[in-house]
Amino acid sequence: MGSEEAISVNRAQSEILCMEGISKVFPGVQALKDVTFSCLQGESHALVGENGAGKSTLIKILSGVFPPNEGQIRIAGRVQGFRGPQDAQEIGIRVVPQEFSLVPYLSVAENLFLGMERLYTGHRLWFQAKTLYQRAREMLEGLGLPFNPRMPVYRLSVAQQKWLEIAKALVAVPEILVLDEPTAPLSDQEVEHLFAMIKDLKKQGTTLIYISHRLDEIFQIADRVTVLKDGEKVGTRSVHEVTRDEVIRMMIGRRLGELFPPKPEKIRKTKALEIRDFSAGDMVRDVSLDLFQGEILGIGGLQGNGQDELLKALFGTIRWDHGEVRLAGKKIKIRSPRHAVRHEIALVTDKKEVEGLCMVLPIRHNMSLPTLHQRQRAGLIQLQKETAVLEGMAHDLAVHSTSLSRAVGQLSGGNKQKVIVGKWLIADPKVIMFVDPTMGIDVATKQQLYLLLRNLADEQGKGIILVLSEMMELLGLCDRIAVMREGRVVTVIEGEKATEENIMRAAMGLYGEAGS
Amino acid sequence: MKRLTSLLDFSNPIIILYLVMAALFIVLIVVVPTFHTMQNFNNLLLRNVPLLCVCLGQMIVLLAAGIDLTVGPVLALATAIASELMGHGIAFGIVVVLMAGVLVGVINGLGVTKAKINPFVMTMAMGAIVSGVTLYIRPRAGGYIPKSFAHTVLAHWGQVPVVPLVIIISVIIAGYILLYNTTYGRHLYATGGNEEAARLAGIKTDVTTILAYVISTVLASVAGLYMCARIESGDPFIGDPFVLDSIGAVVIGGTALTGGRGTLWGTLFGVIVFGMLGNVFNFLGLSINWQYVLRGLIVIGVVGGASAWGKS
Numbered sequence: 102m103g104s105e106e107a108i109s110v111n112r113a114q115s116e117i118l119c120m121e122g123i124s125k126v127f128p129g130v131q132a133l134k135d136v137t138f139s140c141l142q143g144e145s146h147a148l149v150g151e152n153g154a155g156k157s158t159l160i161k162i163l164s165g166v167f168p169p170n171e172g173q174i175r176i177a178g179r180v181q182g183f184r185g186p187q188d189a190q191e192i193g194i195r196v197v198p199q200e201f202s203l204v205p206y207l208s209v210a211e212n213l214f215l216g217m218e219r220l221y222t223g224h225r226l227w228f229q230a231k232t233l234y235q236r237a238r239e240m241l242e243g244l245g246l247p248f249n250p251r252m253p254v255y256r257l258s259v260a261q262q263k264w265l266e267i268a269k270a271l272v273a274v275p276e277i278l279v280l281d282e283p284t285a286p287l288s289d290q291e292v293e294h295l296f297a298m299i300k301d302l303k304k305q306g307t308t309l310i311y312i313s314h315r316l317d318e319i320f321q322i323a324d325r326v327t328v329l330k331d332g333e334k335v336g337t338r339s340v341h342e343v344t345r346d347e348v349i350r351m352m353i354g355r356r357l358g359e360l361f362p363p364k365p366e367k368i369r370k371t372k373a374l375e376i377r378d379f380s381a382g383d384m385v386r387d388v389s390l391d392l393f394q395g396e397i398l399g400i401g402g403l404q405g406n407g408q409d410e411l412l413k414a415l416f417g418t419i420r421w422d423h424g425e426v427r428l429a430g431k432k433i434k435i436r437s438p439r440h441a442v443r444h445e446i447a448l449v450t451d452k453k454e455v456e457g458l459c460m461v462l463p464i465r466h467n468m469s470l471p472t473l474h475q476r477q478r479a480g481l482i483q484l485q486k487e488t489a490v491l492e493g494m495a496h497d498l499a500v501h502s503t504s505l506s507r508a509v510g511q512l513s514g515g516n517k518q519k520v521i522v523g524k525w526l527i528a529d530p531k532v533i534m535f536v537d538p539t540m541g542i543d544v545a546t547k548q549q550l551y552l553l554l555r556n557l558a559d560e561q562g563k564g565i566i567l568v569l570s571e572m573m574e575l576l577g578l579c580d581r582i583a584v585m586r587e588g589r590v591v592t593v594i595e596g597e598k599a600t601e602e603n604i605m606r607a608a609m610g611l612y613g614e615a616g617s
Numbered sequence: 618m619k620r621l622t623s624l625l626d627f628s629n630p631i632i633i634l635y636l637v638m639a640a641l642f643i644v645l646i647v648v649v650p651t652f653h654t655m656q657n658f659n660n661l662l663l664r665n666v667p668l669l670c671v672c673l674g675q676m677i678v679l680l681a682a683g684i685d686l687t688v689g690p691v692l693a694l695a696t697a698i699a700s701e702l703m704g705h706g707i708a709f710g711i712v713v714v715l716m717a718g719v720l721v722g723v724i725n726g727l728g729v730t731k732a733k734i735n736p737f738v739m740t741m742a743m744g745a746i747v748s749g750v751t752l753y754i755r756p757r758a759g760g761y762i763p764k765s766f767a768h769t770v771l772a773h774w775g776q777v778p779v780v781p782l783v784i785i786i787s788v789i790i791a792g793y794i795l796l797y798n799t800t801y802g803r804h805l806y807a808t809g810g811n812e813e814a815a816r817l818a819g820i821k822t823d824v825t826t827i828l829a830y831v832i833s834t835v836l837a838s839v840a841g842l843y844m845c846a847r848i849e850s851g852d853p854f855i856g857d858p859f860v861l862d863s864i865g866a867v868v869i870g871g872t873a874l875t876g877g878r879g880t881l882w883g884t885l886f887g888v889i890v891f892g893m894l895g896n897v898f899n900f901l902g903l904s905i906n907w908q909y910v911l912r913g914l915i916v917i918g919v920v921g922g923a924s925a926w927g928k929s
Contacts, residue, residue, distance in 0.1 A: 418817070442819030456817050459810030461877045470807050471818040473800045480799045524818070 114141035115177075117308050118163075118277055123172035125158050130513045132158040133169070136334045138327055140277070145299060145309040147319040147340075150329035151352055151544060156312050157199075159329070160279050163310075164196045165189035176276070193276030197266050197283055199312075203254045210237030210250035213269050244268055245294065259286040267295070271302075278302065279310045284318060296322050316345050328352055331544070353544055360548060361577035362555045369393035372430070373564030374415075374532050379424030381414035386588035387424070392532065395562040397554060399569055399579030402608040407588035408568040409450075412534045416441045416448040429531060442471050447525035451537040453514070457521040460510035464502060465491060467509050468524045494523045499549060515546030522553070533557065534566040539574065551578055572601050584608050633922045634869055634886055637915060641893050649900040655776050657896070663771070663847070665892035666781045667692065667840035668862060669885075673792050674833030675863040676884045680796075681829040682809040682876025683729060683736035688837040688863055689856035690747035691721050695841020697751045700760025700851025707766050711842060718838030719831055721747055726827025740830075744860070751853045758852040762845050770846035784843065788836075792881050795832075805829060810877025865912060866891045869919040890915065 119139040125132045133155045140146045148156050162169050165183030174181045176192055183189050203212045210233050218233065237250035246264050254262065263286050270278055280299075284292045299309060299322055311323055319326055320340055328335040328351040335351045353360070374392040379385065384407040392398050400408045413419045415426070417435040426433055428444055435441050441448070450456045458467050468491050469476070476483045476490065491505055498519045502512060509520055518538065525533060538554075539547045557563045558580075569575045575582055581595040584607040592607045645652040671688045678685040695714045703710035721743060728739040770780050796802040804825045807815040816822050837859070845851055870887030872879025891912065898908045 416817075438817045439819040439821065448817070450817075455811075456813050459807050459814055459877055461873070461875075462806055462810045466803055466806055466810075470803065470815065470820065473803055477800050480801060481794070482798055482800060482803065484798065 114143060116140070117142040117177055119175040120159070120163065121173055121175070123159065123162060123169045123174075125155075125162060125167075125169050132332050133162075134332045135172075136329065136332070137172075138334065138337075140308050140310065142308055143303050143306050144324045145303060145311055145322055147311045147313065147323035147326040148329065149313070149316075149319065149326060149348065149352060150335075154329040154352075155332040156329055157281065158332075160196060160281060160310070160312070163189070163277075164194055164279065193273070194279070195270035195275040195277070196279040197263075197270050197281060199281040199285075201262065203262060203265060203269075205255035206253055208234075208251050208253055209241075209248055209257070209265060210234050212254050212265060213237050213240065213250070213272060215269075217272060240272065241268060244271065244298065260288065260291060263287060264291075267298075274302070274305055275307055277308045277310065279312070281312045282314065283311075284313065284315065292318070316348060319348075320345070360544075360551065360573075362552050364555075364580060365559055367395060367559075367580070369396060373428070374566075375425075375427040375430075376415075377425040377427075379414075379426060380422040381424075382410055382419040382422075384410035384588050385414050385419070388585075388588075388590050390583055390590055390593070392564040392566060394531075394564050395558050396580045397558050397565045397567060397578060399567050399575045399582040400585060401569060401572070401575045401582050401604050402585040402591075404570055406585045406608070408585050409536055410588075411585070412448055412536060412566065412568055413450075415534065416446060442528065445528065445530040445532070447471075447528060447530040447533045449521050449525060449533070449535045449538055451540045453517050453521060458509050458517060461508055463506045463508055464495070464500070464512075464520055465505040467520050468494065468505075468527065471524055472528045490527060491523075494527055495519075498523050498526075498553070513542075515542040518542050518546070518550070522550070526557075530563070532564045532566070534568075536568045537570055538567065539571075554578065572604065575604065576601065586610055634871070634883065634890065634919050637869075637919060638886055638890050638893070641890060641897065645893060645897055645900070649897070652896075652900065659776065659778050661892055661896055662781050662785065663778055664895065665888060666784055667844050668859070668866065668891065669785060669888050670788055670836045670840040670843070671859050671863045672866050672884050672888050673788055673881075674836035676867045676870075676872050676879055676881075677795075677805065677829045678736075678833045679864075679867060679872050679874060680805050680809045680876060680879050681826045682812070683826065683829065684740060684864070684874065685725065685830060685833045686737065686740040686860050687721055687725060687744045687747055687834060689858070689860040690744045690751065691718055691834045691837040691856070692841040692844065692859055693853050693856035694721075694747050694751045694754075695838040696845040696848075696851040696855055697755035697760070697853055698851075699842060699845045700762055701754055703763055703766060704761045707763055714838050714842055715835060718834040722831030722834035723827060725834065726823075726830035729830070730823040730826050748853070755851045755853050758848075758850055758854075760851040762849045762851070764849075767846040767849050770843060781843075784839075789881070789885065796881055801825070801828065806877050808876075862891060862912075865916045869916055871923065 116139055119137075121137050123133050123136045123138070136155065136159060138148075138159060148159070150156050161167055163174065165186045165188050168183065174183070176194075181188075181192070204215065207215070214233060214237070234250045241248055241250065246268060248257070248261060248265070254265065257265065263283060267280075267283065283295060287295065303309065311319065313319055323340050325337055325339050326343065326348060327337040328348060330352060338347075371394045372391050373394045376388055376390045379388045386407070388411060390398075400411065402408055410419055414421060415435065417437045417440050421434065426435070428446070433444055435444060435446070438448075454460060465487070469487055473482065476487050488505070495502070495505070500516055500519045500523065502516060509517055512520065522538070539550055542550075554565055554567070555578075558565050567574075567579060569578075576599055581593055582599055582604060583590045583593045584604055585591065586608055591610075594603055594607070651657055671692065675685055675688055694717060698714050698717055699710045702713055725740055725743055728734045728743070729736050771778065772780050796805070804815065804820050804822075807818070807820060808822045808825045812822050815825075837856075840859070841856070844855055848855070866887035867879070867884050868874065868887070869890065870879065870883030870885070872883060894908060894912060894915070898905070
């Protein structure tokens with residue numbers, strides 16, 4: 102820790118923001134429960150917690166997107182009642198959201214000043230393009246961001262778009278700046294640049310609220326850290342008085358080892374899936390891999406090295422180029438998801454809302470969808486049989502819902518995931534593939550899922566493939582771990598050799614140490 | 618039984634529609650002494666058979682996240698073809714009319730799914746083409762519809778109009794079974810609700826969508842056949858009001874333009890409200906102009922009210 106940060110903490114600071122006793126209820130979920138969160142002027146305050154802990158709800162309340170059910174917000178001691186995001190912006194609260202919020206077909210400059218054209222570009226009535234671009238260029242150069250202000254936003258890279266979002270929040274020096282996972286699309290150098298910017302802003306008196314999953318970053322730039330868990334505040338600590346492990350324990354509420362069910366010793370005999378020299382699309386290259394019945398095979402590696410694409414190809418949404426795939430010894434070719442379903446292969450992707458569920462439809466419709474043909478006669482659905490099957494599955498998976506006719510859009514993240522898993526389990530597939538199945542769900546549900554996956558493998562002898570981006574899950578849950586790099590499986594690791602270091606080395610292309 | 622109880626669910630925004638309907642009903646009974654006569658009931662039935670058919674089709678397309686602007690032109694085309702061909706044989710005329718309906722629906726569906734043309738644009742363009750063809754066949758109202766066909770369709774049994782009643786009941790029953798008891802119904806809701814999720818569940822979403830357009834245009838053709846029995850001629854302009862009326866009636870019934878959401882009961886009540894509205898204006902002797910204005914206001918009121926209700 103540099104001495105500079107230490108000084109900024111010790112300096113006598115006034116409380117700029119106090120969110121007191123904040124509660125928020127959505128249909129079916131208590132998103133926040135009596136959370137008190139306060140920031141000192143000019144501090145950098147990290148907000149951490151697992152997905153679904155309530156961070157984004159808290160930020161949305163702070164930025165006026167919706168009001169809390171209970172509690173009040175004080176800015177510099179004054180109670181605020183925001184009627185909308187404009188009110189929050191007016192008193193200097195700016196948010197750089199995690200998701201894309203720019204208008205793709207407008208230029209960089211137009212996006213930068215969107216809604217503030219009049220204040221920054223001169224004339225009251227008409228739009229002075231020249232001034233606009235001039236101001237935008239000055240502003241971007243001042244921040245060290247050399248983009249062409251006339252470029253339409255859709256042509257920028259993801260990292261450039263993120264910078265533009267950050268620049269947009271800095272058009273006027275904000276009182277409070279919220280950065281929600283700003284570094285995800287940025288390179289290491291860019292992260293350094295961002296941190297330098299943050300230090301500058303702090304000197305100018307801006308208070309920062311920094312949301313990140315990367316604990317290293319938090320220890321690098323935050324003064325204090327507040328941990329949320331399941332909608333409640335666990336605590337606030339100065340980063341000088343807390344260790345990484347403590348923060349993690351606060352986030353998950355228990356030690357890591359207790360999260361995962363034990364892996365039984367097993368002899369693998371029967372191959373569920375054999376993949377040989379398999380290439381598909383642009384991202385999957387000459388993959389050879391075996392999946393045994395009754396095992397959980399993890400696929401790791403740095404994100405975007407073909408892991409998701411491998412599963413999608415096996416599910417028939419990416420065209421196969423060459424190679425051979427055998428399912429229970431029989432050579433197969435899968436050209437569409439329909440084929441995959443008929444071959445009893447299931448895929449649960451990480452995009453629940455986009456690829457997994459019809460949000461407006463009830464649980465019944467969603468859960469029954471891939472297997473309707475099993476419960477119909479001449480096109481007519483056997484409703485009683487269906488109800489029995491679905492209720493049984495909902496009960497087995499502990500889906501918390503009053504009835505099957507509830508729209509899945511109203512369910513919590515964990516229950517949504519259970520509905521998706523349930524719809525595939527009803528199909529009783531031989532091979533089930535998942536992409537980050539625990540993304541965006543609470544810890545209790547995560548544990549249920551771990552247990553479920555273990556049971557599917559151990560008791561029912563399913564072959565399970567998991568693409569996981571969390572190292573902890575990869576190590577804790579999987580029997581074997583295949584590491585992918587640039588579309589190839591570079592190594593398969595198991596047993597003693599399955600360590601974070603070996604996986605990272607393989608993922609980064611340093612072979613040799615690991616391997617089997 | 619569950620579906621019946623959901624009719625009385627006050628948390629459901631569609632309750633607003635029921636209130637509007639009840640209000641209309643009460644106004645009619647109080648203001649119009651002849652409203653609750655059998656004769657007027659029959660009149661209501663007879664008038665609204667085509668709207669019901671077209672609305673069911675429109676609803677099915679809307680459920681698939683599409684929209685069908687060809688329903689009016691197809692209805693008119695059906696009357697034109699029938700008035701041209703029924704002279705050569707009633708069954709022949711009916712078959713050609715239905716085949717034309719299937720053809721337009723298939724083209725709509727292929728345009729939307731395979732050529733990936735926006736449904737609004739695709740069906741608007743097809744509507745223009747169909748209207749042109751209709752005007753070529755029958756430039757102005759006229760032609761020949763056999764009396765025997767008209768009499769059969771409008772046959773009474775005592776005071777009861779049997780055939781229209783049978784059409785209404787069978788359309789409702791068929792619609793109910795299709796939407797709630799068949800795998801196709803499930804695929805339809807899923808495709809409209811989230812096409813990608815449906816495709817990944819192994820459903821032929823293109824086939825599902827194409828079939829929705831075909832059902833819609835076939836029902837519009839059936840409505841056209843019924844219509845030409847009533848007017849005993851073909852009329853190239855008779856379909857015009859059906860495009861917007863069908864969308865309006867279905868939408869006040871709670872069907873979403875974004876797909877995947879909508880109930881048969883809602884659509885049914887939407888049709889009843891629009892139907893009674895015509896009735897009330899007839900009785901009060903008000904001009905058709907104000908009927909249009911009131912329809913617009915009801916759509917805005919019910920949809921806006923439902924949206925506000927849903928939020929609270």
